[in-house]
Amino acid sequence: MVDAVVSFVIQKLGDYIIQEAVFLREVRDEVQLLKNELEWMQCFIKDAEEKQVEDVMIRKWVSDIREIAYDTEDVLDKFMLKIDKEKTLSQKQSDLFTSIRKNFCIFYIGKKIHLYGIGKEIESLQKRITDLSRKREFYRLEDIGNRREGKSKNLERLKDLRRVTSFALDENIVGLEDDAKMLLGKLLQDEPRRLVVSIFGMGGLGKTTLAKKLYHNIDVLNKFKFRAWVSVSQDYKTEDLLRRIIKSFEIKINGMELEKMTGEDLERCLYKSLQGCSYLAVIDDVWQREAWESLKRAFPDDNSGSRVIITTRIKAVAERSDERIYVHKLRFLRPDESWKLFCEKVFRKSDVNKELGKLGREMVEKCRGLPLAVVVLGGLLSTKKPREWQAVRDHIWQHLRNDSIHISYLLTLSFNDLSYQLKLCFLYLGIFQEDSEFFIEKAIRLLVAEGFIREADDRVMEEVAKGNVDELINRSLIQIESIHRGRVETCRIHDLLRDLAIQKAKEVNFIDIYDGIHHPTCSPTPSASRRLVFYPKASFWFPHCNFLSRSLLLYHRDKNSFHEISIAVCTRLRLLRVLYVENYGGSVQLYSLPEEIGQLVHLKYLTIRITKISNLPSSIVNLRRLQTLDLYTHYRSLELPNGIGELQELRHLIGKFGGPLPIDSLTNLQTLKFISYEKWIKVHPEKLVNLRELHIHHYDAERREAFIFDSIAKLKNIRILSVELSSVHSFTSLQPLSHCPRLQDMTLDGKIEELLPDMYTILPNLESLSLRNSNLEEDPMPKLEKLPNLVSLELLVNSYHGKKMVCSKMGFSQLDNLDILELDELEEWRVEEGAMPMLKNLEIKPGNSKLRIPERLMSMAAPNSRYLTRCYFPFVF
Structure with missing residues (x-):
C-alpha cells in the first residue's frame, strides 16, 4: 500500500512544480530533485512490500519511505498556506501607493524567508532519502527476500491447497441449484461449436464451487471424453499451464519428455490429442484476458460439442474471453439460503x-x-x-x-492486483458506513477533491473517477446496489472488503474511522492519519485531530453543536481539503457558517447539510480552490454572496438557492442545482460552457408564462436536465434543444402535449426520460417508443390519464428500465411480441388495481426467469 501513497505524493509534487511555478521558482530544482529521488525509491517499494511481512528491517525501511512521502506533502502544503496568507494580507492595504511599496517589501521579504525555510526542509528530506538508500545497500535489503522464502512458500501452499480442493466435490452446496441447472443446460445443449461459459463474481462467492458441481455432474461425465481442471491465479506461465492441462486430461506422455517440451510443442501435442473429441476444460481463477488467449490455440474448435468454463472476479475477463461466450454473473445468497448454509x-x-x-x-x-x-x-x-x-x-x-x-488471502489478492490509483480509490471507499450504501456522485466528487484523480485524454476528472469506480465494480470489489434511470446510482462495499480497506488504510495512516464501537474514540494523542471520519455513536473530540489533517467527515451528529466546534475546525485544521458535515441534531443553532471558514484556503470539498443555514459569509470567496459546494436543505433558501463568481475552480454548486445568482463567470461549473426559473432567466448561460447538469424548479405559481428552452440551448455540454414546473405551467417547443446533442437525461414535470410529436427527431440521443404531471390524454407510447437510444423511461403520477397503453412489436429497442407509477386511470396495457427486447428492470405501482399486466411480462418476471433482474408488481407477487 505504501507504493500507492508514494505514487500519490510524486503526482502531487509534479502538479506543484507546474501549477505553483511562480512561487516555487527559487526552489524548483530542489523540488524536482526530491521528486526524482522518490521515483527512484518507488522502484524498490513494491518488491520490498511483498517481503516486509517476513523481515523487520524491510518493514522499517518501507515505513520510513512512507513517512518521508507524507512529510514532503506537508512541507509543500504548509508553504502554500503561508503564501496564501501573505497574498491576503497584501490585498488589504488601503492606500494605493503605500500598498505598492509595502506589498512589495512584505511579500518579497516574507517569500524569501519562507523559501529559505522550505529549502532547508527539502534539503532535510533529501538527506533522509539518501540515508535510506545507503541503508538499503549497506544491509543488502534486496537480498533478504531472496534468502527468506517463507512468505513465497506460504503463498505456494495456499495455491496448492486451492488446486487440490478444486477436484473435491463439496457435499453441502446451498443456493447454487438454479445456477447449476441453467449452466448445465449450456454445457449439454446440442450445439456442435465450442462454447465458453464465464462465471464471474466477488472472491468467496462460490464460483469455483459452482464449477466443481458442474465438473462432477454425471451427465457431464458421460458427455465429454476428456475433462481437465487448471487453476491460473495472478502469476502464471503459459507453458506450466499447458503441462498441467495435459496431465489433467490424462494424456499419456513420458514425464521427462513433457518437461522438456517447448510451448509450441505443448500446444501441438494438446491440440492433436483433443482433435475430433468432445472435451470440457475448467480454467479457474483467471485474472487477465491473455490467460485464455494464450491457451485457446491448443483447444480445437472442430464441431465436437466441446465446452470451456472460465471463473474470474473481473467482468472484462468474463465478457471478452472468446467470440462465442455465455457470461453468468453469480449472485449473493438470499437470507434464507445463508441461514440454511x-x-x-x-x-x-x-x-x-x-x-x-x-x-x-x-x-x-x-x-x-x-x-x-x-x-x-x-x-x-x-x-x-x-x-x-x-x-x-x-x-x-x-x-x-x-x-x-x-x-x-482471497481478498488481499484482489487488492494487490489494483493499480495505485485504484488502490487509493478502494481504500477511500472505506469511509462509508458499515451496512450502508453510498451515492456514486458523492464518491466521485470526494475522490476528485482528495487529489486521487487526474484528467486523462479528453475526459474531465469526474469521468476518470467514474471509470475508476466502474473498474472496482467490474473487479467485484464493490457491488451495485441501485440503478436509477439506467445509471448506477448507489453502491455498497461488502463488510469484509470494507474491513480490509480500513485495516490497510490504518496501516499507512491513510484514514482513521471512529464509530464508538469497534474503533477507539478517545486517545491522549492526535491521530496520525490524514483523514478522520466520525460516525454517529462516536463523540467528536478535538484532540483526535492534528494540524496536518486533510479531511474531516462528521456523519449524523446528535451531540454538541456544530457552532461550538466550527470556528476551531476552521482555525486549527488549516490544511483541510475536505470538510463534510451531515445532519446535525435539532440543538444546532447555526444560521450561517463562521467567517473563519475563509481561512481553509486548501479546501476543495465543502458539504454542510444543516437545516437552519440560510446565508454564507463573505469570506467564502477566499476558497479559491473549492470544487464542490453542497449546502442543500429542504427547508431554507440560501443566498450566495456577490463574490461567489471568484471561485473559478468551482465545479459543483448544490443548494436551494434564493436571491441573485452571480455565477456567470464560473466557466468550470459542471453541476447546478436547485434554482428557480425566475433566477435562471437572469443568468447568461452561454458563459457556462462546461455545465453538464442543471435542475430548475418553478416556484412562482402566479406567473403563468410557459417554459421555453431557448436558454438551455446555449448549454452546449448539457447532459442532464430536470425542469419542475407548478401544475399551472406548461412547456413550449423542444426545437431549441436540437442544439444540445449531448443531452442524455431529461426530467419534465409539467404539461408536455406540444413536445411529444417531435421528441424522437429532436432528441435522438436521449437515454433517460422521466415524466410527471404531464396530464396526457393520448397514449404516449407510440411516440416515445421511437426514441432510438432510450434506455430508461419513467411514467409517474398524473403523466397519463388514458385507460389503455400499447407497446408495439419493434418499439423501445434499447429500453432497459421501465417504471410505471400511480397512473390512476390505466386499466389495460398491451405489449406486443418483440417489444422491449432489452428490458431488465421493471417496476409497476398502479393507482388502479384493475390494471392487467401483459402475460409476456408476467412470464419474464417469474421467480425462476432470468429475463428481468429487477421487477416489482405489488398486487401480483
Whole structure:
C-alpha cells in the first residue's frame, strides 16, 4: 500500500512544480530533485512490500519511505498556506501607493524567508532519502527476500491447497441449484461449436464451487471424453499451464519428455490429442484476458460439442474471453439460503437454541450473502462455547480473518492486483458506513477533491473517477446496489472488503474511522492519519485531530453543536481539503457558517447539510480552490454572496438557492442545482460552457408564462436536465434543444402535449426520460417508443390519464428500465411480441388495481426467469 501513497505524493509534487511555478521558482530544482529521488525509491517499494511481512528491517525501511512521502506533502502544503496568507494580507492595504511599496517589501521579504525555510526542509528530506538508500545497500535489503522464502512458500501452499480442493466435490452446496441447472443446460445443449461459459463474481462467492458441481455432474461425465481442471491465479506461465492441462486430461506422455517440451510443442501435442473429441476444460481463477488467449490455440474448435468454463472476479475477463461466450454473473445468497448454509455448518441436524439462533442470525446477516464468510463463520462458531458467541459477534471480521487464512488471502489478492490509483480509490471507499450504501456522485466528487484523480485524454476528472469506480465494480470489489434511470446510482462495499480497506488504510495512516464501537474514540494523542471520519455513536473530540489533517467527515451528529466546534475546525485544521458535515441534531443553532471558514484556503470539498443555514459569509470567496459546494436543505433558501463568481475552480454548486445568482463567470461549473426559473432567466448561460447538469424548479405559481428552452440551448455540454414546473405551467417547443446533442437525461414535470410529436427527431440521443404531471390524454407510447437510444423511461403520477397503453412489436429497442407509477386511470396495457427486447428492470405501482399486466411480462418476471433482474408488481407477487 505504501507504493500507492508514494505514487500519490510524486503526482502531487509534479502538479506543484507546474501549477505553483511562480512561487516555487527559487526552489524548483530542489523540488524536482526530491521528486526524482522518490521515483527512484518507488522502484524498490513494491518488491520490498511483498517481503516486509517476513523481515523487520524491510518493514522499517518501507515505513520510513512512507513517512518521508507524507512529510514532503506537508512541507509543500504548509508553504502554500503561508503564501496564501501573505497574498491576503497584501490585498488589504488601503492606500494605493503605500500598498505598492509595502506589498512589495512584505511579500518579497516574507517569500524569501519562507523559501529559505522550505529549502532547508527539502534539503532535510533529501538527506533522509539518501540515508535510506545507503541503508538499503549497506544491509543488502534486496537480498533478504531472496534468502527468506517463507512468505513465497506460504503463498505456494495456499495455491496448492486451492488446486487440490478444486477436484473435491463439496457435499453441502446451498443456493447454487438454479445456477447449476441453467449452466448445465449450456454445457449439454446440442450445439456442435465450442462454447465458453464465464462465471464471474466477488472472491468467496462460490464460483469455483459452482464449477466443481458442474465438473462432477454425471451427465457431464458421460458427455465429454476428456475433462481437465487448471487453476491460473495472478502469476502464471503459459507453458506450466499447458503441462498441467495435459496431465489433467490424462494424456499419456513420458514425464521427462513433457518437461522438456517447448510451448509450441505443448500446444501441438494438446491440440492433436483433443482433435475430433468432445472435451470440457475448467480454467479457474483467471485474472487477465491473455490467460485464455494464450491457451485457446491448443483447444480445437472442430464441431465436437466441446465446452470451456472460465471463473474470474473481473467482468472484462468474463465478457471478452472468446467470440462465442455465455457470461453468468453469480449472485449473493438470499437470507434464507445463508441461514440454511450456516445451520448446516453449526447445528447440523440438532435443534437450534433460541438465544444462539438470535445471535447467529445477526452474524449471518452481516455476511451479506457471501458463502465463504458464512462457511467460515459457521466453522468458527461450531468450535466455540455458547458464552463465546457474543465476543465473536462484536468483532466478527477480526475473528473471521484470524480463523481463516483463505479469507485474508482471497481478498488481499484482489487488492494487490489494483493499480495505485485504484488502490487509493478502494481504500477511500472505506469511509462509508458499515451496512450502508453510498451515492456514486458523492464518491466521485470526494475522490476528485482528495487529489486521487487526474484528467486523462479528453475526459474531465469526474469521468476518470467514474471509470475508476466502474473498474472496482467490474473487479467485484464493490457491488451495485441501485440503478436509477439506467445509471448506477448507489453502491455498497461488502463488510469484509470494507474491513480490509480500513485495516490497510490504518496501516499507512491513510484514514482513521471512529464509530464508538469497534474503533477507539478517545486517545491522549492526535491521530496520525490524514483523514478522520466520525460516525454517529462516536463523540467528536478535538484532540483526535492534528494540524496536518486533510479531511474531516462528521456523519449524523446528535451531540454538541456544530457552532461550538466550527470556528476551531476552521482555525486549527488549516490544511483541510475536505470538510463534510451531515445532519446535525435539532440543538444546532447555526444560521450561517463562521467567517473563519475563509481561512481553509486548501479546501476543495465543502458539504454542510444543516437545516437552519440560510446565508454564507463573505469570506467564502477566499476558497479559491473549492470544487464542490453542497449546502442543500429542504427547508431554507440560501443566498450566495456577490463574490461567489471568484471561485473559478468551482465545479459543483448544490443548494436551494434564493436571491441573485452571480455565477456567470464560473466557466468550470459542471453541476447546478436547485434554482428557480425566475433566477435562471437572469443568468447568461452561454458563459457556462462546461455545465453538464442543471435542475430548475418553478416556484412562482402566479406567473403563468410557459417554459421555453431557448436558454438551455446555449448549454452546449448539457447532459442532464430536470425542469419542475407548478401544475399551472406548461412547456413550449423542444426545437431549441436540437442544439444540445449531448443531452442524455431529461426530467419534465409539467404539461408536455406540444413536445411529444417531435421528441424522437429532436432528441435522438436521449437515454433517460422521466415524466410527471404531464396530464396526457393520448397514449404516449407510440411516440416515445421511437426514441432510438432510450434506455430508461419513467411514467409517474398524473403523466397519463388514458385507460389503455400499447407497446408495439419493434418499439423501445434499447429500453432497459421501465417504471410505471400511480397512473390512476390505466386499466389495460398491451405489449406486443418483440417489444422491449432489452428490458431488465421493471417496476409497476398502479393507482388502479384493475390494471392487467401483459402475460409476456408476467412470464419474464417469474421467480425462476432470468429475463428481468429487477421487477416489482405489488398486487401480483
